[in-house]
Amino acid sequence: MKEKIDDILQKTLKKCFEKGLLKECPLPTYLIEIPNNNDHGHFATNLALTLASPQRRRPREIAEIIADNLEDKGSIFETVETAGAGFINFRIRPEEWHRLLIEITEKRDRYGSIDRGTKEKINIEFVSANPTGPLHLGHGRGAALGDTICRILSFRGHEVVREFYINDAGLQIRILGESIYSRWMQKKNPAYPFPDNGYHGDYITDLAEDISTEVDLSSMEPEKAIEICSKKGKERMLAEINNDLGLFRTQFDVWFTESDLFSNGLVERSLKEMEARKELYEKDGALWIKTSDFGDDKDRVLRKSDGQFTYFASDISYHLDKHGRGFSKAIDIWGADHHGYIPRMQSAMKANGIDENWLSVILIQLVKLFKEGREIKMSKRAGQYVTLRELLDEVGVDAARFIFLTKAHDSQLDFDIDLVKKHDTDNPVYYVQYAHARVCSIFKKAEAEGISIPSEKDLVLDTLTLDEEISLIRLMEEFPSLLDEICASFDAHRLTYYLADLAARFHKYFNLGLKNSENRIVTADIPLSQARLILADAVRIVIKTGLNLLGVNAPERM
RNA sequence: GCGCCCGUAGCUCAGCCGGAUAGAGCGCCGGGCUUCGAACCCGUAGGCCGCAGGUUCGAAUCCUGCCGGGCGCGCCA
Structure with missing residues (x-):
């Protein structure tokens, strides 16, 4: 929808330039956004505000000119208004929204996905726990984030390889x-x-x-x-x-063993390559790499004076091997305590002639554990920590995966285990799952009443006129672009917030029927009931797909 | 000392590629089940968006400095 509006705006500007209503100028960067206030329409743009300076005119005037000359041949707009400092607010015709419902219910579990002709091959390495102890909560957070990013990337048409690096040589x-x-x-x-x-x-x-x-x-x-x-x-x-x-529903495609790098001679080989590139030198009996030439604070040792290789040496070799396997992009998910390694790793990649955008490192802040109101400092050496396994036994996989993704990865996560254990029905995951189960239940009711979704959907959809109905559709329209944004930013937590929002609006909508039976989904009005079932079906589809991408079940009954 | 992350409601956190009255969950207080699932909904209270400057028509959002919390700065792994 935003694309459609943008297309119209660009055509409109072109026309205004040609007619001399506006002075020809390069297009500024403007936004088409969803206003938080419903009175401001379905979409709004700040285009006129951004044009004010190059046009040297009042934003309000420019907004009027654009609004009066809109090139809306397909007439997707119901109303167009200028408001505030110079915003242009758009309200979309119901037919456009109804069309989207048909799209969702026909694409079903493919709604929001993309099929690309040529797939980008992306490698994601995460968890990579040392095999010296069980997985703890921090690994769980990394697994939830990494696996969800993989699911989303793959849904958006990329080829994804999940990789676990086994540090076993030290x-x-x-x-x-x-x-x-x-x-x-x-x-x-x-x-x-x-x-x-x-x-x-x-x-x-x-x-x-x-x-x-x-x-x-x-x-x-x-x-x-x-x-x-x-x-x-x-x-x-x-x-x-x-x-x-x-x-935890996380399957890796590749388990890469560090000690193989040595036994297969890969470390030696990559050292020779860097030698040939003249990026290495000997000093004080050790072998160094000139990472400082590529942005690092200082040079780093690859082979110590006692002849042993450092971890950095095998890490470089590992990433070079990854690069050699033909991935167009690599993503590493590390604990925030490793952030100091990013500059040296990126520098080493550059020293090997690899583009600096090839490797992205996502840091996850550590998980702080609270029990009985006190923080429990976790330490593997001291043997004091709560394992991922224990957490799963206590709260289940669905809740654990969902909770791990309710915070931005660069925020610390306070995990109060008592809270999650005791108040398990307050967990947001149940709220979302409940909405799904509720739709399923409504369909059983409809079936009992002999009402089902007709094949000619467009004949009944114009009965959907409530604000709550349009607002649900509008939210579902955002789903594909949300996924795209997550692919670019890796902010997987936005999906959990999105689903909670969608569930909330559905619950609200459902509750209208408790006060007024005319607002029930299954009513005496058959065409209206059919239209509302289509809407409910779409909600069910988007929630199920979203939960799936989080690795969380969408139960039909709870 | 240097670098990175964080600081938003009582608590835990969203919002941060600048935009219209700053949001959610939990907690507090008060309402709503004779009919589609009350694991739900509705309402009240609660904010110098850490502080101080700066940029801008406009700053929670961008820049600088400071304060507070976390983490990292090895020829450790």
């Missing part, structure tokens, strides 16, 4: 093994030392138990046993992580 896997081994030894000898920076969670003891029933640790040298514990511990943690993500 010291932490070794420490995991030492922790497990120590817990096993402590069963017989409580005095056996526990590693200083070991992992304290109870799951370590469980791992020790499991592994020791599978292999005979007592027959091995400690070094060999620790190695086994590392390997088996990592495998078991990965299996558990994968399982928990599955419960």
Whole structure:
């Protein structure tokens, strides 16, 4: 609809220029927006305000000229008014809105989607938890955001690959093994030392138990046993992580293993490439990359003087490999505590001749957990945290996914677990799901009355005249462009707000019928009932599609 | 010290590519079920949009400085 209005405005301006009503000038950037006040019409533009300065005339005058000369051949407007400082307000004819209802109910679950001829291949890496412990709430937030962005991108016609990067080449896997081994030894000898920076969670003891029933640790040298514990511990943690993500309805397409970068020689190869580009140098026995030439604060070490590679070295190699796999765009979702890595990563990409827009990093602020009114500081090393699994057991997948997306990703999220547990019916997700279930219920009622949606929809739709009805349609019209905006900004939380808004307007509409039976959806007036069923069906479709994109169920009964 | 994020109703947060009277949920107070689902709806109260400047016809929104909270600044992982 905005496109249609914009088209009309541009044609109108052209005409005004030709007729000399306005001076020829480059088009300023103007907005066509949905006013928050219903008296201001369905759409409004500030075009005349933005033209005031180049035209050197009063905005109000310009608005009048534009309004009087509108090139609306298809006549989509019911009224056009100038108002305020120089806004032009448009009210769209009901027929246009009715047409949209037909579109929604015919496209059904494809409403809002796009089929593109050539799909853009996008890689999204998220969660990427170290396999040294179970997933916690922060990972849940990342999973909810990443998976939802993937669902939306793919719905909007892009090819998406979900990727999980397994950090398994560093010291932490070794420490995991030492922790497990120590817990096993402590069963017989409580005095056996526990590693200083070991992992304290109870799951370590469980791992020790499991592994020791599978292999005979007592027959091995400690070094060999620790190695086994590392390997088996990592495998078991990965299996558990994968399982928990599955419960959370997040499936990854690619599990990329850091240690493979070394065993396949990819790290060495990428170093040679950078060497050839003359981006590396040796200093103090270490190998450095000149990231400071590309925007970083300082140069970074890739190979330490002891010969070990830094994480940064394998991270670069990993991203180069990703780039080599032909993605036109890569998105990384990181915890906000890694924000300091963005400049160096972007610099390293530039140093390798990769466009700086290729990689986008989305930061998610950390999740603060509150229990019994107190904040619980989470720490994997100290073994104190609430796992994603526990949360899912308490509140369910639907509520968890929805709640994680009720805040902007760059805002900290205070998660009061008692609140979500106790007041689970106050959860906004139920509010939205209830609207869906309610429509389904209405359709059962209609069926019982022998009323159904006719094949010739346009014959009954002109009975839809209530403001509440038009306002619902108007909101549903925004759905596709909202999805597009989310694709560009990654603000997935806007979808949860949108659905809550749509549900609210539907509940409000439904309640009109409680006061006045003429306003019920299923009434004695058959054509009117049929038209309202079409409207209710469209609401059901958009809510279901939206919930689907959030990875949340749309139940027919609750 | 430097960098990034945040500061909006009692609480948790939307709104922030400048626009018309600043919103929601929860909480408080008061209403609404003989007929489509009350997991709902309606109403009341509650705001120096952290502070101070600046840009603009117009600032919660953009710029600068300050205050407060979080995070990050290793040849750690």
